[in-house]
Amino acid sequence: MADSKPMAALFPSPPPFYQHFTRQNLSRLRQLRREAGALDTTSDMPSEDKKDIDVLALPPELRYLVPPSPPSVSKLNIFGAEVDLEASGPSLNTFDIEQLYPDTESARLNPQSQLLAMSRSLLTTFLSLTGVLANDPEAQEPQLKHLQTLMYNMHDLINQYRPHQARESLIMMMEERVERMKAEVTRIDESKAKVRKLLHGLADGELGYSVDSMTSSESKKDLEEARRKSRQRAAWKALEAQMG
Numbered sequence: 001m002a003d004s005k006p007m008a009a010l011f012p013s014p015p016p017f018y019q020h021f022t023r024q025n026l027s028r029l030r031q032l033r034r035e036a037g038a039l040d041t042t043s044d045m046p047s048e049d050k051k052d053i054d055v056l057a058l059p060p061e062l063r064y065l066v067p068p069s070p071p072s073v074s075k076l077n078i079f080g081a082e083v084d085l086e087a088s089g090p091s092l093n094t095f096d097i098e099q100l101y102p103d104t105e106s107a108r109l110n111p112q113s114q115l116l117a118m119s120r121s122l123l124t125t126f127l128s129l130t131g132v133l134a135n136d137p138e139a140q141e142p143q144l145k146h147l148q149t150l151m152y153n154m155h156d157l158i159n160q161y162r163p164h165q166a167r168e169s170l171i172m173m174m175e176e177r178v179e180r181m182k183a184e185v186t187r188i189d190e191s192k193a194k195v196r197k198l199l200h201g202l203a204d205g206e207l208g209y210s211v212d213s214m215t216s217s218e219s220k221k222d223l224e225e226a227r228r229k230s231r232q233r234a235a236w237k238a239l240e241a242q243m244g
Contacts, residue, residue: 017064029065032058092156100153109164111157118157122150198235 033039036053055066074086092099101107101114129143 020061020064025062025065029058029062032062092152095152097152098149099156100149101157108157108160111161114157115154118150118154122147122154125150 030039033053038051038053052066055063058066071085075082075084077083100118101111107114125143125146129140129147132140132143
């Protein structure tokens with residue numbers, strides 16, 4: 001039977017230069033930047049106003065720790081397609097589609113009224129289309145075109161509303177996190193109050209303890225040891241009762 005080949009890795013190995021990202025190398029790079037005057041004195045981070053250290057002047061193991069500068073051109077070739085980073089998103093006018101809603105900031109931030117109006121117009125146009133199809137199917141082109149225009153406008157208005165929706169979703173997530181943290185702080189305060197009450201009870205001697213009868217021959221050391229163990233047992237019982 002032929003020897004079976006070892007199974008290849010399911011995922012490719014990381015690039016070898018990841019081994020250079022160590023605390024020692026980061027400290028060396030920070031020291032070299034400090035000596036070159038490329039660090040911000042307040043944050044100990046690379047200053048945006050000053051030129052960063054020359055990458056070619058660094059040792060090979062430190063060159064990978066310096067991130068590349070941002071691209072100087074806005075147009076990039078990604079997977080064979082040219083992408084302009086500074087270009088604005090496509091609009092309805094780009095595709096020669098009539099814009100039915102006003103091009104104002106209020107319409108983009110509060111599109112409810114515009115979407116409601118277009119939804120009503122969409123239903124009315126659809127009912128008109130059904131009547132045209134029943135009477136003269138060949139005259140359906142204007143209604144179909146108007147339906148497409150309404151749908152394009154509704155989708156475009158919804159897409160423009162997405163940044164506002166993302167901000168509101170982030171606000172809700174942060175509010176939920178704050179509420180969870182407040183609830184956790186409340187539980188910690190309650191536990192702290194229980195422990196403080198328990199400690200006050202131990203200090204005031206409210207828990208009490210019982211010591212077994214001892215003969216006169218037992219030493220004072222044995223008596224203190226018995227009292228200590230009795231206090232410990234009483235403290236554990238009280239702690240279990242308080243913490244449940």
